[in-house]
Amino acid sequence: MVQSGFGSIDVKNYNNQTMAEIIAAIDANNAAAGKDIKATFTTSTTDKMTYKVLIPDTATAENPAPAVVIMHGGLSNKDTTAPIFIELARRGFVVVAFDAMGHGKTDKSVDALTHNTMGMEAMVELAMSMPCVDETQVGVTGHSWGNNGSAAVINVINLGGENPKINAWLCGQGTMGIYDLQPGAIDGVTFGLSVGKYDEIDATYVGSYTFYSSPMAIGWIQEVYPAFSETEVPLGVWFDAEGPHEVEEGTKFDGVGGRVLYQPANTHPGALFSTTGTATNINFFYGAFGVPSGAQYISSSNQIWGIYIAFLAIGLAGWFALALAVCDLLLFTPMFRRLRGSQTALIVDDRNSLSSFRDPKESVPLLCMFILLTVFSYVSMVPCTTAGAKLIPSSTFFPNAAHTSGALGYWSFITALVSLLGIYIVSQVKVLLNRKDKNYQWKSPLDPAKLPMDKVVQSALMAFTVFCAIHLVLWCIDAVFNVDFVIATIDFTTFRPVKIFVMFRYLLLCAPFYIVNAILNANARFRDLPEWASTAIVCVGNVLGLALLLFREYSALFSTGSLLTGEACSTFTVVWSMLVPLVISPIIARYTYKRTGNIWLGALLNSFIFIMMQVGTGQYMIEGIEITMFGL
Numbered sequence: 001m002v003q004s005g006f007g008s009i010d011v012k013n014y015n016n017q018t019m020a021e022i023i024a025a026i027d028a029n030n031a032a033a034g035k036d037i038k039a040t041f042t043t044s045t046t047d048k049m050t051y052k053v054l055i056p057d058t059a060t061a062e063n064p065a066p067a068v069v070i071m072h073g074g075l076s077n078k079d080t081t082a083p084i085f086i087e088l089a090r091r092g093f094v095v096v097a098f099d100a101m102g103h104g105k106t107d108k109s110v111d112a113l114t115h116n117t118m119g120m121e122a123m124v125e126l127a128m129s130m131p132c133v134d135e136t137q138v139g140v141t142g143h144s145w146g147n148n149g150s151a152a153v154i155n156v157i158n159l160g161g162e163n164p165k166i167n168a169w170l171c172g173q174g175t176m177g178i179y180d181l182q183p184g185a186i187d188g189v190t191f192g193l194s195v196g197k198y199d200e201i202d203a204t205y206v207g208s209y210t211f212y213s214s215p216m217a218i219g220w221i222q223e224v225y226p227a228f229s230e231t232e233v234p235l236g237v238w239f240d241a242e243g244p245h246e247v248e249e250g251t252k253f254d255g256v257g258g259r260v261l262y263q264p265a266n267t268h269p270g271a272l273f274s275t276t277g278t279a280t281n282i283n284f285f286y287g288a289f290g291v292p293s294g295a296q297y298i299s300s301s302n303q304i305w306g307i308y309i310a311f312l313a314i315g316l317a318g319w320f321a322l323a324l325a326v327c328d329l330l331l332f333t334p335m336f337r338r339l340r341g342s343q344t345a346l347i348v349d350d351r352n353s354l355s356s357f358r359d360p361k362e363s364v365p366l367l368c369m370f371i372l373l374t375v376f377s378y379v380s381m382v383p384c385t386t387a388g389a390k391l392i393p394s395s396t397f398f399p400n401a402a403h404t405s406g407a408l409g410y411w412s413f414i415t416a417l418v419s420l421l422g423i424y425i426v427s428q429v430k431v432l433l434n435r436k437d438k439n440y441q442w443k444s445p446l447d448p449a450k451l452p453m454d455k456v457v458q459s460a461l462m463a464f465t466v467f468c469a470i471h472l473v474l475w476c477i478d479a480v481f482n483v484d485f486v487i488a489t490i491d492f493t494t495f496r497p498v499k500i501f502v503m504f505r506y507l508l509l510c511a512p513f514y515i516v517n518a519i520l521n522a523n524a525r526f527r528d529l530p531e532w533a534s535t536a537i538v539c540v541g542n543v544l545g546l547a548l549l550l551f552r553e554y555s556a557l558f559s560t561g562s563l564l565t566g567e568a569c570s571t572f573t574v575v576w577s578m579l580v581p582l583v584i585s586p587i588i589a590r591y592t593y594k595r596t597g598n599i600w601l602g603a604l605l606n607s608f609i610f611i612m613m614q615v616g617t618g619q620y621m622i623e624g625i626e627i628t629m630f631g632l
Helices: 018-035 080-091 120-129 145-160 174-180 200-205 208-213 213-221 274-288 305-330 360-391 404-435 451-483 499-523 532-559 566-596 600-615
Strands: 008-020 048-056 067-071 094-098 135-143 168-171 192-193 238-240 243-245 259-262 485-487 490-492
Touching: 008 018, 008 135, 008 404, 008 451, 018 048, 018 120, 018 213, 067 080, 067 145, 067 274, 067 532, 080 094, 080 305, 080 485, 094 120, 120 135, 120 145, 120 192, 120 274, 135 145, 135 274, 135 485, 145 168, 168 174, 168 274, 174 192, 174 200, 174 566, 192 274, 200 208, 200 243, 208 213, 213 259, 305 404, 305 451, 305 485, 305 490, 305 566, 305 600, 360 566, 404 566, 404 600, 451 600, 490 566, 490 600, 499 532, 499 600, 532 566, 566 600
Parallel strands: 067 094, 067 135, 135 168, 168 192, 192 259
Antiparallel strands: 008 048, 048 094, 238 243, 238 259, 485 490
């Protein structure tokens, strides 16, 4: 309801549309509207794109509106831009958001078919052809890598000469795309530049903290207003050949080729997940096009996308709970009931066999291990992800981008080995501490993982069944409501079935972490400590090291404008998404352990869910790499 403006906006997802089908849609739109928009991209009956179109009820063939085409950044998909497309659509703009090449459900091969615009050429021409769109008022915007796509499509369309020009571009945060512009492509185009003050990428490459006073910013204004001689570019002020102009929000800038600089106080992910980042988009496109005919002016401070995100968060919590409920149901079926830890009750009653948390010989070694593992996470994330990007490059076998899936997979694998070593050392320390206690009985910390191989296989099959069941729900939600569970950098979405085979390959890197973490979780139980409390200890232990690392880096960024480890700026933008798996996985592992008496069901279910979180959204961008079933 929020996405559709409570019924005033028509929202449709177009999943897996071939390039030929998009050309057919452009031809049909041309016939209906009497237009002559050329499809300059290459047709194909096999290569596919996925996109979303939002059409306000004020945009009609009789009253066409401006359109904005949005491209997301790397390791994302179209729904990461939800705050922007929700707010622009409710203000009367037609909006097209799409999965770029190699992301979401769009094929990587689409890039070559669209003159290396990542698919954006097809989306801009589709938007221009719509009867409800004024083809002379089409703008583009992007985030991070999406700016490269925006610059590429401006080069192709504005210098191609067959279709109307793109006449507005807001280069969002992650501004390196402006270097891709070709001479003349931006002439006469309304051009906005948004450089996040605390943007990790922009801080490293363009000095975003004081960008407004940099030679780059001053030179950018002087390109249209050579007489500009100030030492700082005033934020939010529009410039053209005649000089500076104060433009009231909701009023169209009357000049030609106007430029305006913004500096929202955002991090890189915050560009698409903040009121300031969203307000920048609203302010710019109001200035570029004015208030669309028939629509009402709505202040940029009046934003409702937060309600949308709140409902997504509730739905996502319910989705995880659903996974646990499906586990319970399957344990009553003939196929899986032998996995139950107790044949007389669903919950395993083993608390009397556990040690006491009040016994320092039991609790102190475990807490010391948690502290040491926290320190390891803190010191290892940057060097491990840096090494992982080099040691596990993108390939047909591991097709995701090396600096994300390869890097984090390597860190997960090394952390699993170190954690396993820690579990063993703690068990031996307990033996030493209890050597004088004749009644002490040593228990192997690996006991929770002991299971006949046929039951391990059965646990894997059950975990995969649960995984498929809950993702079927995502497909139903996508089909009925045109919504995915995407919150900032957290993606739980529908995906191409072939990516399941990619997930299985990344299990080699990431599953050891979830297996060892489940073993550690099972060993962190005590008869006099509530289950929720011991689970919380594991959750905190999982994230504390990374949280301290992020606190260190972002404290420096906010106070000085630079990360302490600037060369790892892209890593820090991705680490935030890791916090969710690290908090949720112990809860799933503990819940399933209490029902089966072993760690395998929870460990493998976590592996499937959270590896697909990375794989499903895509990001395979290296030339010559395609997704194949076996990765050969």
